[in-house]
Amino acid sequence: MSGPPSRLRSILNHLTGEGGGKSSQTATPPHIHHLSPTFFLERAIAIEPQGEAIVHVTANGVPIRRTYQEFADRARGLAYYLKKKGLKRVGVLAPNTPAFLEAIFGIVAAAGTIVPANYRLSEDEISYIFEFAEVDCIIADDEFAHLLSAFRRKKGNVPVIVDLDTDVKEGPSSGPYDQAVLEGLQYDAENGSAGWEGLHSKKDDEDEMIAIPFTSGTTSRPKGVVYTHRGAYLASLANVVESNLNQGRCRYLWTLPMFHAIGWTYPWAVVAVRGIHVCLRKINYPLIWKLLKEEKITHFNAAPTVNTLLVASEDAERLPQKVHVTVAASPPSGYLFEQMTKLNLHPIHVYGMTETYGPVTKSYPMPEWEELPDQEKYAKMARQGHGFISSLPVCVIKPDQPEGVLINVAKNGFEVGEIVFAGNSCAKGYFKDEEATRKLFAGGVLHSGDLAVWHPDGSIQIFDRSKDIIISGGENISSVALESLLVEHEDILEAGVVSVPDERWGESPKAYVTVKQGKTLKGEDVIAWARDNGRISRFMVPREVEIIDELPKTSTGKIEKKKLRAMAAAKDE
């Protein structure tokens, strides 16, 4: 076979997984190419190089818009820079910027692995992540680069490439990241301009590692989760289908952090359909409303707490376009669903974890729900539902069995068990932690650690992590269920319920509550309302209700129960 230049080399590279001249002879037959989502970017520029790809306001306040060609060129520049320097395991510490998106494609195109870290963690935690993952380079946004000082004290030899996130492309004020991109493009130009064909957007083994996102690690050290090319590809396609990213040209707003499970694979999913990434350096409700309106956003993903505050914002108004809002993390309340729908924000309720590439179940709306009273309808929507199009069935197993023994709970809507996953929607395991990986997959399924019931219709519904169940006078109280009931009060914005010791009942529920703007409320008012409204069982009525300004939350927007428990314990002393 003669060696043709240009595009054709690209389709042949997949056969050997060859990239940039390396010629390994694997036996992949011509009817198979290895699944890898990085190729979606190369495909996007083949179809529509001038299509809009990225909309952003830089750190210095300049609005920028980039085409797919510009996006891909910058990712390619980064890739060649990394290749030139021989860097393979690349940390990323950044908010939702164009540089982060470029890194997700550029690092992998250089045959490297993405290691994102949460910039809301402490210096020590960030240092732990990057050290543990053995990064040989870090791309850091200028605003957060100072968080690397602990890491730098230990690993001073690991280069840090700082992104200023400005509109300045050249000259001394353009910053090291832009310089690296330019250096990489220069390097490609000087070496025959192989472009994307000289890179690794197709993989020689689809089960290889593509990224190591870390869990939030609320109870112990964060764990590195191994994502594969195949897993990320299939999760991306599933997200396209399940969140309808393929309806017209999607305009996706980056409210969900990209460091979190690689943005649930949306960096790839949005590129797969040549959608528009609207970046966002931080959650700012007036700005989000401005973007929803001006950029005609069609999709975003966010935790219920972000949606709660969004709906409560002064700038909230019904949008002319339908917005698909993929909601996850903690179960949203029916009240929230209702409020969102009124604003033309249509919730798609999903559930998953870092170990499942983000979302992997969905509450599929059934036509017959439309006949139900609103509260029943929203209660059904708030269930976790069923496995995604790409998933094997999601099961709920008895939690009190010896490790590795798997027995399904009854599908009766009240026997509580543990949610388990299997197959392609599962990450490969924990990075450098065989023991934790073995436990994660005990018995051959992925253990979520989340407790749920299995309804007769086959849908699952999370109750709580076991520590969130309050046992009061022998009755099990779900703190999540009680929170949902409390926010039905017209003046309550959010509620967080924890267990407090009770002499008579063993434990009792205590609620921390925030109040809507312009409203006032006392704890005893809430208790009286809870006792009298007829929807809250007597044993579930909170013994104490404390009104606070804001609920403590994790970086992914979950209510931080640990902090609430500490607050309750401090009060009790």
Next chain:
Amino acid sequence: MSGPPSRLRSILNHLTGEGGGKSSQTATPPHIHHLSPTFFLERAIAIEPQGEAIVHVTANGVPIRRTYQEFADRARGLAYYLKKKGLKRVGVLAPNTPAFLEAIFGIVAAAGTIVPANYRLSEDEISYIFEFAEVDCIIADDEFAHLLSAFRRKKGNVPVIVDLDTDVKEGPSSGPYDQAVLEGLQYDAENGSAGWEGLHSKKDDEDEMIAIPFTSGTTSRPKGVVYTHRGAYLASLANVVESNLNQGRCRYLWTLPMFHAIGWTYPWAVVAVRGIHVCLRKINYPLIWKLLKEEKITHFNAAPTVNTLLVASEDAERLPQKVHVTVAASPPSGYLFEQMTKLNLHPIHVYGMTETYGPVTKSYPMPEWEELPDQEKYAKMARQGHGFISSLPVCVIKPDQPEGVLINVAKNGFEVGEIVFAGNSCAKGYFKDEEATRKLFAGGVLHSGDLAVWHPDGSIQIFDRSKDIIISGGENISSVALESLLVEHEDILEAGVVSVPDERWGESPKAYVTVKQGKTLKGEDVIAWARDNGRISRFMVPREVEIIDELPKTSTGKIEKKKLRAMAAAKDE
């Protein structure tokens, strides 16, 4: 690990590929399950057993509606029947009936392979297909069962299960197919009611054969094309995304024959999103319009010729709902696109072949096309475009090179070359034909045999199979392009152009033309119009135009050029 009953066994089976008790110990890790589209049906009943799945009017004229549970139960019954009898390679000779859909899932769930045959072929050709594929059983629709007599004379021992396609479920008049389904269900019930978990809806090797559809074989014997579980799964997901099957509840009308490339994988794709299959025993334009209106069809697939006749039907009227019409086979004319759009039928132009699981390229509409004059816009839509979301780049290579030498043509819109494919969108090869498979994949890419140009924007456009190019006085005339120009005449319905010998120019184009209902036209009128309308180059004006009642067509709706050439040759003698 203790052996739990029920659902959980199902998620664990994928780990070993175990089904129905066979216990092979393959080393598939828990984060991988083998891609196979049969599982979509099992998933559909887990989510929405009462969801509508099949709408049909039986052969005896009775309208029936079946839920997903009924659909899956019948497929399961067939599967257990086949398992009981040890049948593995199952022929199907049927129009687009519920039984055909059930067979597509049931045969594979029994670890078998689907072998569909085109019922418009001759007895001998059908016999050839089933003999060559070594079927051990045939499911045949009663209307077409007589076409098996040639096969039966040779292979009298192969059982034929006749489907009457009636609404009669039990008793002597229910027919052998329904009896087999009942027998299978009975067998399952008598053997522990393992249900779907005792079947093979998950596969132990995704590269195994799932079906052998046959090419239409216009020039030689039909060839069996080997489809794999992985290939069919990825093609199904791609069709969901590319034809927007995931918008609300899709209602898919079966105008495309299921025997053709397993209905382009739509039996699986529609089930993956729990859409509604509206079956259709034969193409009947008044009936299609009735279904479009009454069943609120959202999607169908058809060749341009079907769309042409649909648009020309007396029953045509603008539909209230938007219908996605996936159009393939020969390039549609701009005129057809325009007419369809007016009726709220929105064409999605795709291209592919049996060897690529049906469609694999799409003409992606670009926003800037909206600014173009209609004719230019429709001309762009009529291009074959770019590879699907699941595909590697589609290339056009120089056709005059030694076998296996791959050199891309220039992207200049006029250098003609051969379209080639690579990777997951390619079938595994030809069944029992190593030499043809070797040629198909010469140089490591799949050779389409279709000639095309590559435009500067990266889109491809088919010209003709080489035999459809007419060389007249040294000029290359594309018969397809000339056909597109001729149907711009307001009274012409369809046109087919072939080459006829010409003493002066070597070859000349001759056009066969059909006229719209209520119009009359003579050959010389068309020639005069073609000469004077300013859009047809002088050398392209047909030397002869013959008005006929109907154009000869293949079973998949392509104009049968071979027959037109024969007609032209007969005339010349």
